[in-house]
Each structure stands twice: as C-alpha cells, then as structure tokens.
Amino acid sequence: MMIYKDIQESHISCTDNLSVQLRLTDEVEKSTWSTEGLPSDELSIQNGMLITHASRFPLCIDPQMQAVKWLKAKEASNSLEVLSFKKADFSRKLIAAISYGKPVLFEAVDEQLDPLIDPVLEKSYTIEAGQKLFKIGENKIEWADNFRLYLTTIISNPKFSPETMNRTIVINFNVTKPGLKEQLLNEVVAYEKPELETERKKLIQQTSENKKKLKVQEDTLLKGLTTSTGPLVDNLQLIDTLDSARAMATSIEKDLEEAKKVEENINTSRNQYMPVASTGATRFFAMSCLSSISEMYEYSLVSYTEVFCKAISEAKKDSIPQNR
Secondary structure (H helix, E strand, O other): OHHHHHHHHOOOOOOOOOOHHHHHOOHHHHHHHHHOOOOOOHHHHHHHHHHHHOOOOEEEEOOOOHHHHHHHHHOHHHOOEEEOOOOOOHHHHHHHHHHHOOOEEEOOOOOOOOHHHHHHHOOOEEEEOOEEEEEEOOEEEEOOOOOOEEEEEOOOOOOOOHHHHHHOEEEEOOOOHHHHHHHHHHHHHHHHOHHHHHHHHHHHHHHHHHHHHHHHHHHHHHHHHHHOOOOHHHOHHHHHHHHHHHHHHHHHHHHHHHHHHHHHHHHHHHHHHHHHHHHHHHHHHHHHHHHHOOHHHOOOHHHHHHHHHHHHHHOOOOOOHHHO
16 A cells, blocks of 8 residues: 555554554454355455445445345345335335434435435434434434445446535445456356355355354453453452353364365365356456447346356356366
8 A cells, every 4th residue: 555655664653564454344244244245355345344334324336236235135134124216205214214223225326316315414413412313304303323324326437416425435336357256156166066155155154153253252351351350360250251261262263273174175176167257257347348339238247147157057068177
C-alpha cells in the first residue's frame, strides 16, 4: 500500500505487513461469510467488511446478484424484508422494520432513489427522553439500533447523483476473475465429484463452527483473568474454568489442524478441474465486453452459469479429467 510506504519513508514506527483486513475482520467472520455464500477472493472480503462495518448504509453495484444472494443468506435468521420501490406498500413495511429493528433489502434500485428514504439514509433521528425518534413522511416512530438497510442495483455502471453518493457507501460487487473461477470450479466439482463438493461444504461449516468455539474459549480465558480479584491461586473456581477452557481449546485446535490436512487433500483433487473453471471465467469476461457494442449482447452470470453447467453435462465422458 502507498500509505505504508510513506510511513516507512517517514521513519514512523508501525506494524510490519500492516493489513486493514486484520483490523476489521477475523478468520471466524470470514468463515461465516463463506458458509453464507460470499466468494472468498480478496475484493469480496473487502466488500464484506465495508457492508459490516461502514457507518453509512451500503448501496451495492451488483449486476451478477452476488451481494443479493449473500445478504439474503446472511440476514435470513433476522427476518429480512425484501422490498422494491415499485411496490406501493414499501413505505409501510419500511416503517415497521425501522421500529422493530428488522433488516431491509431494496433490490434492483434505479439510479434515482425514492426521496422518501433520504432521511433514513441520513439517519435523521432525534433523541428524546433517551429514545431515538425518527420522522418519515407523516409518521414519527422509534428508531431501533439494530435496524439495517441494504440497497442493490443490477446496473453495471450506474450514474448516481452526488447526494446519493454522499448518503450511502457505494460498493462494487462486480464479479472478479478469481472469484468467478472459484464459483465455476465449485460447479464443475459438484457435477464430476458431488461427494467431494459435499465434503468441502461440510468441512467449511465445521471449520467455521470450531473457529467460533475457539474464539469463545479465548474470550472466556481473558475475561476470567481480567475480572479475577485477589491471588489467582486462591480462586479455585477460576482455575477450574481456565483448565476446562484450555482443554477444550486444545481439542478444537487439534480438530482445526486435522481439518486443514483434509482441506489440502480436497483442494488437490479439485485443482484437476481448475483449467476448465479458468477457461470458463476467461470466456465470461470476453463475452462481457460485447455489451459495449450493443446491449443485446449483455449476459447475466446466472444464465452463463446455466450454459456452462449444460456444456459440462454434454461433454464427452472420460475417466481422465484432462481429457474431459
């Protein structure tokens, strides 16, 4: 990063190999995002950090609908409301979501947003008697702290107004070649070796759960040590808690090491099909350039993936992957 180079040249002390990712997310959160369907390439992880930690509500440029798919999985357990400005009752449902703290997703928005949500994007609430009160239209309601708003557009190169850019954080979810290669590789392996793809998904889920458990045990250890009063050797309850947490943490770390070895074996088998996925990704981006000639040549990733999977199923069978 340029800023890191400037810091070094100015002889200012700083952490070696400074990474924003290490400050804003961790392996537990990234594993969770992966199980929810977020691609694991660097740009997608950065987009996930922006959506999760940004102070403004996100407006995602999402022509391939990757953000929509991930957000629906991410917020499924929180009763996500999927709305559209084209439906007459969206304001009523939005008001209810703000009051009850439910997440809201506006899909396929245009370049011009409905002015009704301007105060929502600006978070124009007032605090009265310890309560956050918000006025939208003629209604004055309570603003729930856990309310979240997401907006997505399928326009690949939108021209938003300066006001919209100022009120939201615009995030580019256009698919990248590394991310698409990974997605197409999953499709190939799911067809050629479905048991391998099932094992991979199961491994991701287990690894994510184990990392969460390990984080809980680490937090338990730190909390026990920081809140303890008096000599530690006299606090028998704390000693028992620490011993139990340490034993569980050791067991989880052992499971993670085993999972890492299994993952390496799975990736070795999957990489046999990488040339197919790489070729598929290259062709998609080559076809995407045709839209600059005419809108008639614009293809969605969903339809391209369907054609890609059909081509795999109709390809000549062979026990040697290179010959397929």
